[in-house]
Amino acid sequence: MPRPDHTRALHAALITAARGLPVIPLSRSKLPAVRSPHRDEARTTACRGECGRPGHGVHDATTDPAAVRALFAVAPWATGYGIACGRAPLHLVGVDLDVKHGTDGVTALRTLAESHGFTVPQTVTVLTPSGGRHLWFTAPGPVPNSAGRLAPGIDIRGTGGYVVGPGSRTVAGRYLLAPGTGAHPLAEAPPTLLQLAAPPPPPLREPEDERPRHPMEKRAAALVRFVLDSHEGERNGRLFWAACRAYDSGFGAALAPALVTAAVHTGLSEREAAATVASAGRLRASAEP
Template sequence: MATSHRQATPPALAHALSAAARGLAVIPLSRRKLPALRSPHHDDPAHPPCHGECGRLGHGVHDASADPARVRALFAAAPWATGYGIACGLPPHHLIGVDLDTKPGTDSPAALRALAVRHEFTIPATVVVLTPSGGRHLWLTGPPDVAVPNSAGRLAPGIDIRGAGGYLVGPGSRGTRGTYATAPGTGRLRPAPCPPALLRLLLPPPPRPSRAHSASDGAALLHFVRTAHEGERNSRLFWAACRAWEQGVGAALAGPLLDAARDAGLPEPEARATLGSAARRVGG
């Protein structure tokens, strides 16, 4: 009897490849929902952390890809992976994740319904992923020129947002508490556009105009961006750029703000996109 030398595709990889076929960029995750590949800079103090410019794997969401060959290479480097993460904010979907958690004393679905009534929007039919803990992830899409920041509980208690630089655990992933699954009837849907009223709530508030501006204002904005930590770089840059445009110095500070964002570790393409979004929103 002839034997096949083909190996069965591990479940996590199979689900990840299926997501990649829909244009979703993915990375392998461990059972703890963390990136499965360790940073190549962890024990290398001579080389500061980067976002993949070094060419090695292990840069978290910055490794994410929808290319099947790249996805297979990622999972080959992490054969222990039991799940996959879907990067948010990337083309073509510019995914935004609304994470309705199940924390004690909170009712996140009710909080979202209350926000919808107060701000007059409706959550459209979209992909919904059920989490092992009883929560749910709503998949929405955003405009290509808007960088939605990640946040935890800012919108309402128990509601976390996954935007640019963040990721969602994909359906079919296995974690320490069970398996993530697509809610019945939503698996064949495309992620729906985020309602404009909800999108406004997800973005940092525009800064208040200031009557008097000085060179120290610009220095403060640059310091604010340069000292940003991972997970807040995009939102800080967007806020600072909006303030610069409000002050009438947006064009003059665009270059210095880009340099400050790069110093903070934000990739230049992301920084340029965020600056452009701020200019369109405030600068006209």
């Protein structure tokens, strides 16, 4: 027999899907509930659903009610649902305002709006168990994910990411619609906010005849280019490999900022990119005699 939390989450997910927002079931840990069909394979795969089976995270997200019910049916432990961001035609953007660990994203966004001269419009707002909130906006096109780039306590959920939907229960508690906001239409994200959320430009490529001639500089430039050429599904792996090679060559600390910037340009968040580079540094440090 379905558990009440599972039934409530499915019902809320169907309502959200009817608004044109694609959804997936989530576990109590806020992770996709449908297990990967490739989990027992010896090698990792870049499959995003081409195999025809469910279990590919945000790539499973759908607005089709029958498909939503099918996803929840194979994950009876699901107690929540996620809403895929960045999908056409709405290109949902979730602005995650955190108020824990000494940060106050709500105040930070207000300060940001005042200092840059834009207004945060009323829109659908979700209250999080920690006391924070998610603001839902539409965008004219894809917006990258970021963590803390705008200000401490402000994360952006864009293309490839998802927000936890209202009516979900997680280990931290329930996600609920803020009173009076459920009937709001999705507001357009302020253009200035989207400009501020854009990733920094990639490192400039030098003209052929002015490229570094020193072998070490050539090696560093090649590692940055290796990261810039990453595609979804391989970005973290290529970044980690490049960072390890940089530390092996003795210039890991010096090249780390450029590697992080390059990774952000491919779509990783600054926090995730910095953590990956730091992991490579720790690995190489522990391997030293």
